[in-house]
Amino acid sequence: MRDFDAILREQQVVNELTERQAWWQGRRALDARLENLLAKLENDVLGCWKGLLLPPCKDSLLRDALFHEAEVLRDMLTKAGGQVPRVELLQAVLAGSSHLVSHQLQMLSKTLAPADARPSFQRALVAAVARLRKLDMASQHPRGSVVLILDKRLHQLPWESMPVLRESSITRMPCLSFLLATSAQASTAGSVLNTGVNPHKTYYVLNPQANLPSTESTFRQWFESMDGWEGTIGKLPNQQLLQLALSTKDLYIYAGHGAGARLLGIQELPRLSCRAPCLLFGCSSAALTARGSLEPSGIALSYMMAGWFLVVFVLHASLRCSQDGV
Structure with a gap:
């Protein structure tokens, strides 16, 4: 964990570099260090038992x-x-x-x-x-899925990026009860886990703070051209309309800073009743923080408490030159 924490700290240093060549050199060095760390985790820590993680x-x-x-x-x-x-x-x-x-x-x-x-x-x-x-x-048959339930230290590591798991479908759950609740939800009539996602019933929030021009340029035309899609671009959405969309739409896409929790109201978020799986493309949108002996907490858990059983997050902060471009 010390090696991984050091990589995260040095990422912040690289993030402050203004000279492009130095930034790329720093990024490549961090990529190589992370790749070596994941190889050590797989081969030295898991060793001959690494296959037990496969679906x-x-x-x-x-x-x-x-x-x-x-x-x-x-x-x-x-x-x-x-x-x-x-x-x-x-x-x-x-x-x-x-x-x-x-x-x-x-x-x-x-x-x-x-x-x-x-x-x-x-x-x-x-x-x-x-x-x-x-x-x-x-064999032409794909494998099944793996569900990871990790403790308050191990959840920080990018297990999904280990070579042995890169071709597998990986899901994270905070605890077994959430996993059981998701299984129960899959059999509920009307749940998107049961009926599937209708891609035409999508709501999006793109660059709500109006300070990610590259991200907006990349997705604006695509989002606006999709049949049945609704949302806002370059401005904050109406909170009541957003909450309504999350309870009626089949998919929610957020591309901005963080997890977009302030758009919904941080205190209100866990009390919502949501049906839409969500894609949250923001730095550290899945980050959990452990305080002392307490279990990790974060916005990701609030989203799940609101009924989002299918969530795609970004685990850690992006480097400055890549965060505006998703």
Whole structure:
């Protein structure tokens, strides 16, 4: 966490640079440091268990092969004696085996198998991984989704950007109760989680502070040309009309500073009854702050309390030259 905190602090320093070449050099250096940090998080912290973060496989052929290979490996461990893992754990490990390199497979064998059975188990594991990789490469079925429920320190890290998760659909939830509430909402008649989003029922707020000209120039023509879309550009929206739109529209798009909470009234926001999934393209619109021993809090949670079960946020602040351009 110290390394990541240092990157965030230095981002603020780079953000103040006025000379363009120096800004780009600073940005590239920070990008490289963040990439190295994510690689260390994946390979050194998660290591041979990183595949456990992957969503479940939807390909029935590959799923059957995973079960078969897991059963074979479990039988080997049973005959070798010692503690035998559940077949579900072996399936999950094998499902992510395409992301494991040789020394991680070796570590997996060392963790799962007793010393005297380790060489034969490792050979069987490597052979199983090779067979599964062929099936995985041939599979055309997408994987499912991953829901991350992170503690007050880990929520700051960009887990979604780790190489192992970059091609996966990732959702963050503050706690299990929110996840259960979302599942219940999906079966409610009239919910967009059940009926789907009608793209023609969209409300947008673009550059409400009138100080992001590049963002406005990029999206104005597109937003105004969309059939059925309503909203405001370059000015503050009427609060009552905005609240009404959020309870009746199927999609809400905000492109401005922060999360746009002041447009709705920070105190009123959690009391609203909203149905529209929202896309909030503002710096740190998803930022949560932990105070002492208390759990993190922030505007993102207020949006979810208002009924927004589908929200796309920006986790951290953008660099100055990129924030006006979304």
